[in-house]
Amino acid sequence: MGREDKSRLDRNLVAPGREIVKLERRLFLKRGLSLGALTMLSGCDVTDAESVQKVLWTMSRWNDSVQAAIFDPNKLAPTYPESAITQPFPFNAFYGESEAPRVDGAKYKLEVGGLVREKAPWTLEQLYALPQTSQITRHICVEGWSAIGKWTGAAFKTFLERVGADLTAKYVGFKCSDDYYTSIDMQTALHPQTQMTFKFGEQILPVSYGFPMKLRIPTKLGFKNPKHIAAIFITNDNPGGYWEDQGYNWFSGS
C-alpha cells in the first residue's frame, strides 16, 4: 500500500506534469529554507539553496549505503497475532481511493523484463499457482503512522528464481497500472518476507489495496511497497521511484 497520500502532504503536489511538480518543489524549498536562511544560513545567497539541496541529496545517497550495510538479509520483521490486525486497514496512495485503477484480472499479464532468462508475461492464473504463505506484519508509513495487516502470496524470491532473474543484479524495478513506479535493492527482493501479494486477509486483494498484485515488503517503508504492479524488471541502473525522485530516501528500509 504504499504510496503516501499526496493530499496529506500537500495538495499542490497533485499536478499532472512533472515540471509543475518540480516548480512546486522549488517553491517548497524556498519556503522551507526561509527560516533556516534567517537563522543559520544568514549571509548565504538564495542560490545557495541549490548547493544545500546537493548536500542533502548526497547525504541521502550516503544513507542508502549505510542502510544497505545495516540490512540483515536473514532478520525477519516482527509478526503479530490476528487480533492485532488494524481494522479498517487504511487506504494509501497519491490519489483518492475512488481513483484506484480497475485492472481486469482476466486480461492481466504481468510483464517481466531486464536481466532475466524468461521474459514471457505471467497471467494471474500462473501467478496464483505459485506456492503461497501468509504473514501478519506491520506496514510503516514514511509519515509516521503504522498499521498491521495480513497478507497472502508467493515469496518474491521464488518468482525471481522461476523467471531466471540475474540475482547478482543490483535492482528490481516496478511499473504500476496507476503510473506509480519504484525500485528496491536485490538483497531486499530476496528477503524471505518479501512477498508477491494476492490476498488481503482472506479475500482476493481488493482494488484499494492493489489488485491484482502488490509487493509486500515488511522491511521497507510503505511507499516502497508498489500496488497494481504491471511490470517487473531487473537492472543494474537504479530506476528510482515516484516519491524517491522527489526526495524520499531511496532505500527507506525499516
Next chain:
Amino acid sequence: MAIAAAGPDLSSPERVSKNGGDAMDANTEAQMTGVKNVHPLAVRMTHWINVFAMFIMVTSGWRIYNASPLFDFKFPRDLTIGGWLGGALQWHFAAMWILVINGLIYVAYGIVTRHFKANFLPLTPRSVWHEFTNALRGRIKHELGVYNAVQRAAYIGVIGVIVLLVLSGIAIWKPVQFQGLAALMGGFDGARWVHFIAMAMVVLFVAVHVAMVALVPRTLLPMFTGRASTTGHGG
C-alpha cells in the same frame, strides 16, 4: 555581591582546579593576569556544533511530526524546515550524523579528560535540592566555569535525554533491524512517543538554559572565547 558571599569561597585553588583537563596550566598562568579559561575549546566547539545540529533536528522533526501528529496539534509551518515531509526527512537524516558524531566526540572527551568527573561530580540529591530552592528565592550564584548542583543535574540529565532521543530515533528509523531496541521502547509506536517526549525535554532544557543565560549574561561570551575575568564579578 552579597549573593556570592553567601556561597563557599569560590576562588580557592581547589575550586579552580575543577576546570580540569588541559585548561589547568593555562589557568595557573592566567590567574595572575586576572583571566582564566573556564570552558575548554573542545567543550565550546562541541557545544555550538550541537546547537546547530539540534536546531536542524528539532525544526525538521516538527515538520515530520506534522505529517502524522501524535497529539491534536501541529507545529506552525514557519517554525519548521524542509518545506515538505520529504525535505524535512532529508534535513533530519543529514543532521543526525552531525549530532551523533559530535555527541560521541563530546562524551569521549568528557570521559577521557575527566571533564565530566571534574565538572559534574560530586552530585547529591540534597545539594541539587538546596541549590534549587535557593535559585527559586532568587539567590543564584554563579562562578564562571564552576557548575552548581542544579546545573550539574541539568547537564547530566540533558545528556541522558539526548542519548534517549538518539536511541528512540534509531528505533523509529530501523524498527526491524534494531527490533530489540524498538521493543525496549515499547515497539515502533512506543518509540515515537519516547522520541517526542525526549524532544520536548530537550526543548524545555534549552528554554531554561537560554533564560538562565539571559539572567546572567556574562556567562555567554566565555562560551565563545573560553576565557573569563577572575576579578570584578560577583552575584
